[in-house]
Amino acid sequence: MTISIWRYSHLALAVSSFVFVVLASVTGIILAFEPIVDQVKPYRATDFDQLNLAQTLGNLQARYDEIIELKIDANEFVLIDAISEDGESINGYVDPNTGDYLGPKIEKSRFFQFITNFHRSLFLKSIGRAFIGITSFLLFLIAVSGVMLVIRRQRGIKHFFKKIINEDFAQYWHVVLGRLSLLPIIVVTLTGVYLSLITFGFLPQFNASHNIDYESIEESPKMAITSFKSLKEIPLKEVRAVEFPFSTDVEDFYTIRLKKHEFVINQFTGKVISKVNYPIEDFLADLSLRWHTGQGSIFWALILAIACFNILFFIWSGFRITLKRRKSKLRNHFNAHTAEVIILVGSENGSTIRYASVFHEQLLKSGIKSYIDQLNNYKNYSKAHQLIVFTATYGLGDPPSNASGFLTKLNGEKQLNTLRYTVVGFGSLAYPDFCKFAYEVDKALGNTDGFNQLLPITTINDGSVESFDQWVFEWSNRNKVSIDIPKEKLWANTNGAKSFLVKQKTKPNDSDNTFLIALEPKGKQSFVSGDLLAIYPENDYRERLYSIGKMNRQAHLSVKLHELGLGSSYLNKLQENQSIKARVITNSTFHFPKKASKVVMIANGTGIAPFLGMLHENKRKLETHLFWGGRTKDSYGLYGENLEQLLEHGKLNNINICYSQEGAKEYVQHKISKNQDLITKTLDTQGVIMICGSLAMQNEVMDILEGICKKFLNTPIETYLNNKQIRTDCY
Numbered sequence: 001m002t003i004s005i006w007r008y009s010h011l012a013l014a015v016s017s018f019v020f021v022v023l024a025s026v027t028g029i030i031l032a033f034e035p036i037v038d039q040v041k042p043y044r045a046t047d048f049d050q051l052n053l054a055q056t057l058g059n060l061q062a063r064y065d066e067i068i069e070l071k072i073d074a075n076e077f078v079l080i081d082a083i084s085e086d087g088e089s090i091n092g093y094v095d096p097n098t099g100d101y102l103g104p105k106i107e108k109s110r111f112f113q114f115i116t117n118f119h120r121s122l123f124l125k126s127i128g129r130a131f132i133g134i135t136s137f138l139l140f141l142i143a144v145s146g147v148m149l150v151i152r153r154q155r156g157i158k159h160f161f162k163k164i165i166n167e168d169f170a171q172y173w174h175v176v177l178g179r180l181s182l183l184p185i186i187v188v189t190l191t192g193v194y195l196s197l198i199t200f201g202f203l204p205q206f207n208a209s210h211n212i213d214y215e216s217i218e219e220s221p222k223m224a225i226t227s228f229k230s231l232k233e234i235p236l237k238e239v240r241a242v243e244f245p246f247s248t249d250v251e252d253f254y255t256i257r258l259k260k261h262e263f264v265i266n267q268f269t270g271k272v273i274s275k276v277n278y279p280i281e282d283f284l285a286d287l288s289l290r291w292h293t294g295q296g297s298i299f300w301a302l303i304l305a306i307a308c309f310n311i312l313f314f315i316w317s318g319f320r321i322t323l324k325r326r327k328s329k330l331r332n333h334f335n336a337h338t339a340e341v342i343i344l345v346g347s348e349n350g351s352t353i354r355y356a357s358v359f360h361e362q363l364l365k366s367g368i369k370s371y372i373d374q375l376n377n378y379k380n381y382s383k384a385h386q387l388i389v390f391t392a393t394y395g396l397g398d399p400p401s402n403a404s405g406f407l408t409k410l411n412g413e414k415q416l417n418t419l420r421y422t423v424v425g426f427g428s429l430a431y432p433d434f435c436k437f438a439y440e441v442d443k444a445l446g447n448t449d450g451f452n453q454l455l456p457i458t459t460i461n462d463g464s465v466e467s468f469d470q471w472v473f474e475w476s477n478r479n480k481v482s483i484d485i486p487k488e489k490l491w492a493n494t495n496g497a498k499s500f501l502v503k504q505k506t507k508p509n510d511s512d513n514t515f516l517i518a519l520e521p522k523g524k525q526s527f528v529s530g531d532l533l534a535i536y537p538e539n540d541y542r543e544r545l546y547s548i549g550k551m552n553r554q555a556h557l558s559v560k561l562h563e564l565g566l567g568s569s570y571l572n573k574l575q576e577n578q579s580i581k582a583r584v585i586t587n588s589t590f591h592f593p594k595k596a597s598k599v600v601m602i603a604n605g606t607g608i609a610p611f612l613g614m615l616h617e618n619k620r621k622l623e624t625h626l627f628w629g630g631r632t633k634d635s636y637g638l639y640g641e642n643l644e645q646l647l648e649h650g651k652l653n654n655i656n657i658c659y660s661q662e663g664a665k666e667y668v669q670h671k672i673s674k675n676q677d678l679i680t681k682t683l684d685t686q687g688v689i690m691i692c693g694s695l696a697m698q699n700e701v702m703d704i705l706e707g708i709c710k711k712f713l714n715t716p717i718e719t720y721l722n723n724k725q726i727r728t729d730c731y
């Protein structure tokens, strides 16, 4: 909940200010070069740090007939407004040691003047200045909300700078550069706000006024300026400006402006006549200007330029992340507390979401306030009177991963209104536990107080559009509304389907009816091991997904033949050199890590397929350990030769095999329990654990990993899941 508050705030602030942020950042990058261009000019005295004010004024007075003012700028260049011995007027830089004239005063170039005006006010005068001030503040809030998001992502401030695994370019660099540029961005935004507040008069501007007792000013003892004690103690780097006496009248004096205070001194005796300390606001205004512009420090100016460049990158990467998230999101017009019909979905590969979303859209079109969410997000629905559950079943009648917590939550959350419920199960008759999880949900709702059945459970085999249409018809009749489902919207998106050639296929083995098939794309088609291949067994909307192991440009699949299985029967009937249509689905959360201390791969049955490809392509010979569980030794025969070669070539370091029906009759999870050391070391040293196979195996392995994380690493498993150090692809 809190993470979405911060995420929405971060996004809302970015959306509301992004045009101004872009303009301010682009101009900021250009302006960062102004102090750099100025500072490389040769006007700073080499022994500037050793000089004091008395020496400098003595040196200058010896060279110039009359000096009106001396200023020292942020670059520590000494600028004088003076008249030379030849009566020439001078306004330029001098060497404080010798008084030599070095060059004329740097005037702001027309280009930088133009960019500065745009940066400050967008050429819109006061309104523009206000916009820029507000933008600066919004950018500060974006940085703060970003910090909160990183803290939550890293599970605590302690892990703020802990390594992040590079899974998605935009997301990875958004966080990494965000953490690095945090300080300069906070500085540049706060100083920007401060400077705006000064411009608009919200902060008082200080004008020093001196109380001088003219009666007590004396002309003697006359001393040379180089002997003025009051000036000898002032290092030159403390000086901002010196105003010289206008005449030789004793009532005219030197005004010395330093960083923290200013004072006036008698031009004959050097005695301090009056002193005024600057208030803190004056110090902050000066600091803000320097820190905001980079004046006086090439290093800081470069940091500011990089920070502004990063802000532009954050805008691009931030919007990219958001678009990606939105694509895979269930869309709602009403929230959980205002909707009257709640649709909850359990889906692993998205087809059930498609059916549920189309139905949800049609309800909205008919004026029904519908809300759609994942089963795991079950909560209190204060205005709802109806609940519709659409759920698939996986593994051995298990819930899909986005529904695994529903039954527990159902017990814990009491609804205010009585809800009428309907369950629609999506499954396949090819599996012995047809729609088992949907039946469990239906039963659990029937046994929970506050739920009344509206329609008995309906099951949809292989995504049958006709069965779904029939259910929609019954639901509409019961609710006395007219809902029409556009059938084509239920079909899987086959747009990206390409031709693949069958290069190789084995016969199903005796022990567990599993075979291997290698498919080669006919044209250009990029994919990596861990991606999914969707095939269309009936040449219609129904697709079946398989994990890919990539070897020699080919997609290698390991398939268990189910007697009534649409996908496996279709693949089994294929002949070598036959062509089929298939679509690659990028599965970036299950790719082989680019960087990791070591990788532990855990699989059972056909779940080994993507790992074979990953190991085959492990050219850098990253340390890898494979745990695999099959039924019998015969099951291993399918992969044995391949694995031996990988071991021989050093692409696989270690293999742990177990059989559930032979010998010690062990499951892969037992092997993991016996190798806690390796698991601990892997997680502790930024290694990655990958799990592929049945959901039942995944659940048990995850329980063991959770125990190890708690006991040996004192860290919740979620940290490693969020870090992408634990990656799963189970079914």
Ligand SMILES: Cc1cc2nc3c(=O)[nH]c(=O)nc-3n(C[C@H](O)[C@H](O)[C@H](O)COP(=O)(O)O)c2cc1C
Pocket: 346, 347, 348, 349, 350, 351, 352, 353, 392, 393, 394, 395, 396, 397, 398, 400, 426, 427, 428, 429, 431, 432, 433, 434, 435, 436, 462, 463, 545, 731
């Ligand atoms: C590996 C695997 C296991 C499955 N196990 C079952 C099962 O036990 N019972 C069942 O009815 N359907 C099973 N199915 C079929 C899916 O539930 C069905 O294809 C569903 O429409 C998928 O929905 P989804 O795309 O929303 O995840 C299984 C499918 C796969 C790929």
